Each structure stands twice: as structure tokens, then as C-alpha cells.
Amino acid sequence: MADLTLVLGGARSGKSRKAEALTLAAAGALPPVYIATAQAFDAEMAERIALHRAQRAGQGWVLREAPLDLAGVLAEAPAGAAVLVDCLTLWLSNHLLAGHDLEAEGQALRAALAAREGPVVLVSNEVGLGIVPENALARRFRDAAGRLNQDLAAQAGRVIFVAAGLPLFLKGGA
Amino acid sequence: MADLTLVLGGARSGKSRKAEALTLAAAGALPPVYIATAQAFDAEMAERIALHRAQRAGQGWVLREAPLDLAGVLAEAPAGAAVLVDCLTLWLSNHLLAGHDLEAEGQALRAALAAREGPVVLVSNEVGLGIVPENALARRFRDAAGRLNQDLAAQAGRVIFVAAGLPLFLKGGA
Amino acid sequence: MADLTLVLGGARSGKSRKAEALTLAAAGALPPVYIATAQAFDAEMAERIALHRAQRAGQGWVLREAPLDLAGVLAEAPAGAAVLVDCLTLWLSNHLLAGHDLEAEGQALRAALAAREGPVVLVSNEVGLGIVPENALARRFRDAAGRLNQDLAAQAGRVIFVAAGLPLFLKGGA
Numbered sequence: 001m002a003d004l005t006l007v008l009g010g011a012r013s014g015k016s017r018k019a020e021a022l023t024l025a026a027a028g029a030l031p032p033v034y035i036a037t038a039q040a041f042d043a044e045m046a047e048r049i050a051l052h053r054a055q056r057a058g059q060g061w062v063l064r065e066a067p068l069d070l071a072g073v074l075a076e077a078p079a080g081a082a083v084l085v086d087c088l089t090l091w092l093s094n095h096l097l098a099g100h101d102l103e104a105e106g107q108a109l110r111a112a113l114a115a116r117e118g119p120v121v122l123v124s125n126e127v128g129l130g131i132v133p134e135n136a137l138a139r140r141f142r143d144a145a146g147r148l149n150q151d152l153a154a155q156a157g158r159v160i161f162v163a164a165g166l167p168l169f170l171k172g173g174a
Numbered sequence: 175m176a177d178l179t180l181v182l183g184g185a186r187s188g189k190s191r192k193a194e195a196l197t198l199a200a201a202g203a204l205p206p207v208y209i210a211t212a213q214a215f216d217a218e219m220a221e222r223i224a225l226h227r228a229q230r231a232g233q234g235w236v237l238r239e240a241p242l243d244l245a246g247v248l249a250e251a252p253a254g255a256a257v258l259v260d261c262l263t264l265w266l267s268n269h270l271l272a273g274h275d276l277e278a279e280g281q282a283l284r285a286a287l288a289a290r291e292g293p294v295v296l297v298s299n300e301v302g303l304g305i306v307p308e309n310a311l312a313r314r315f316r317d318a319a320g321r322l323n324q325d326l327a328a329q330a331g332r333v334i335f336v337a338a339g340l341p342l343f344l345k346g347g348a
Numbered sequence: 349m350a351d352l353t354l355v356l357g358g359a360r361s362g363k364s365r366k367a368e369a370l371t372l373a374a375a376g377a378l379p380p381v382y383i384a385t386a387q388a389f390d391a392e393m394a395e396r397i398a399l400h401r402a403q404r405a406g407q408g409w410v411l412r413e414a415p416l417d418l419a420g421v422l423a424e425a426p427a428g429a430a431v432l433v434d435c436l437t438l439w440l441s442n443h444l445l446a447g448h449d450l451e452a453e454g455q456a457l458r459a460a461l462a463a464r465e466g467p468v469v470l471v472s473n474e475v476g477l478g479i480v481p482e483n484a485l486a487r488r489f490r491d492a493a494g495r496l497n498q499d500l501a502a503q504a505g506r507v508i509f510v511a512a513g514l515p516l517f518l519k520g521g522a
Binding site for chain 2: 357358359360361362474475476477478479481483486489490511512513514516
């Protein structure tokens, strides 16, 4: 079963940088796998994603994309390789916009994580600490994201909340 | 004076489940009292509330409703019984929509809590960690909710922040 | 180099009160300097600011205003005096609305902090823990505020997150 770490945080909290450092520290002989879930909806985003890809590849990461089929991409990563998923919030949002069953997708993800061997670091946004959104879709998303974070935190051995680049350990040690 | 615990958290953070467990753990011989503050504005919400009621009653809770008169309902609960209030954010929102004086309502609540004997667990949302809302009523609510949380945290012996189902102790021990 | 403390928190979290207490505790023989960044856009806000000014002056603070030129005002404060900046979020927002380069302003601020002698306490809002704002300017602001908080947290010796008036130490001790 995967050695699972969940890194939670707000927008621009430094959670991705922290998660990258944790993944590299956990990586053994196999190159670490970076699974990006961002989907390019326009040229600006496509450019940002391409820039990210080039930076990561230069740092020795194996790059994979999983805007939707995260369970499948996790299953294909080499056994024992350290895997970073950045981020679950975009992945969930992609499924919401595609009209998929978010509960079923969450279950498939948890099964894929349970089946993996080696360290996995998941990045996820905490989105429930503001005022109730006026937009109904945003409310549905907020609920689904909160439930997913709870489920993955229960499955993880280590849960870290990042604020201003600094880690707070909610589960597991430093 | 009540043995007061404040459980803070975001939407779908697992704060209600944590608060229920704390209340049951603190309950003595008397059945625990569950005070719900949700108000049904439509059929869907009425159904959800009825379902919740049935679940709790089956688990041995005495059920009370306090969309507005929380101080009164707290005073009527048997002395020594463990009480759970879920949640203060809806209660405050009900008073805001009713046009009541939120400062006065907060004072009455704090007096009722000070007068109780036995454990009380309060659930409340943290709503001030997003961008300033464009809606003026939402801004007023956010300010009032933050002030209420501060006042109750000062009164409580234990304050717990819940994220992804995991507790972080802000005041008092585990 | 300044002995720097960053106090993060949500709206009405009690972060300003905590920061004031920390500044007063750190002040030596020189009177502490209170640098306010709020800008009055209407009569109501002008009145609130005037009230704040009068309260602080009565408590022995030297009052300074820095809606934009915070680096300059920091440089002018007496060497060794304890300084409180309340708050960075309004200051950043003032620069955003003025169309300034937020990255450059952040760098100038960090240089001014590095050049100071004596304790400095900075108050800043955490604004990235809600749903992605629909407003593009709000998204830009959220990103800039998160980056500023990360940069200042790296520079600070102590970082405190305040929720419901209670401190959580992210960096440095109690």
C-alpha cells in the first residue's frame, strides 16, 4: 500500500513547492513521477503548462498528465516510484465540469492509491474557509472538495497544512 | 459553569462529526442533547433536516431545535446533560436575516452558556479566510461571525480547529 | 536586521489585537510606532480611521500612515523603535488599485524590513482558503497576497496564524 501524504493549503500558499520537496526526499532509485491535472482551456494556460513541463523535465521528473483519469495514470506509474499529484482540486473540478459522478471518482482514486507501492504525495486546496458562495455549482464543488479531503486524510499516513510556505502537521510527524 | 468546547472549521471539514464524538465522550448518565439551528427554507432542506433528526434520535440523542432562541433552549436542557450545538453559523445567519441585533444575541448566548452546568460543544464555521465578499450583507455576516468566534473562544476551555477531519488544538489539550 | 514577526489570520480573527500586544511587549524605551495602511474612500471609513487614530495616540503609540509608501515610512521610523504595520493586505490592495507593479513593491518592502533595526510586527490577511473568486482582479490580488505572505514568512523569524483570537505558531516559538 502506498505511503500516502496529503498536502493541503490555500491558493499561493506554497503547498506545491512543499509537496515537490517531500516527493524528491522520498524518491529512491527510480525517477519521481509528476502527475499534472491542469487542463488547458486557452492559449495562456497552455503556455503556462508547457513552461511547467519543461522546468520539471529538466529537474529529472517523469511527466504525466491526468486531467480526468488519475486512477489509470497512477496504476501505470512504475511500482516503487515516488509520485506527486498536483493537484486534486483541479482534477475534481475537471470531473465536475464534465458532469461526472464525483463520489464514484473519489472511490476509484482511493482504490488506485491503496493499490500503489511506494510514496505518493497529493496536493489539494482547502476551499471551505470563506463565505458560502452565491453560485450553486461553487457550493457543490466546495462540498465535494471537502469530502474528498476528509476521505484522503483518513487514508493518508501524513497530512500537512501549508500556510505562507510553512507546514503544520495535522497527522503524522515532521 | 459549562465545560465549554468550541469546534471551528470550514465547510465539509468534518467539524460536526468531531463535535458529536466529543459530546458523546463527555456525556454522563443523562442522554446527550443535540440542538440543531438549521431552518428549513424549502422542501429539500426540510427533508435533509428530517433525515438528520431520525438518525440522531436512533442514536440516543435528545433532539431540540433552536433556529433563533438558542439561549432559551440551552436553559431548558437538563442540568448536567452534555449538549451539542450545530451550528452557530446558521444560528447567527438566521438572526441576521431576521434583522436582529447580533451583538445582543451574542451576549445572551454567552450568558446562557455561562449559566449551564455540564459539557457544551459548539460547532462554528470559520468564514473569514477568503477574499472580501462583494456582497455587503456577506461582509457584515463575516465580521459578526468572526467576532462571535473570538468571544466564544475566550470563554471556552478548549478550542479545536478541524481541517480534513483532523483536529488542531488552539486552546486546551487533546 | 529587523526582528520580524508576521501575524496571519482571517477577517475578524483577532490578528490585529494579537499583533498590538506583541509589539508592545517587544517595545523598549522608545515609543512604539503604529503604521496604518488604510485609505479612506468615503466618510464612514474616514471616521473609523480617525477613531482608531485617537485610540492609539491615547495609548502611547506614534502614529504613521502608509497607504502606499510603506518602505519610506519604515525607513523614517526611529532606529530601535518597535513598529507595527496594520495591515499588508490593505497596502497591497492600494497598490493593486493604483496599477502599480506588486512584485516590485514587495521587493522594496522586503529591503526596507531587512534594513530596519528593532522589532517589526506585520499583520496580513490569509485570503486564499475560499473558492476561486469569479472576479479576475480578485484572483490577481489573491495570488499576489499569497506570494507576499510566503516571501515575508521566509524573511520573518516568527510567523503566527491567529484564529478566533488564538495563536498558532507556524515558525519560531511562543
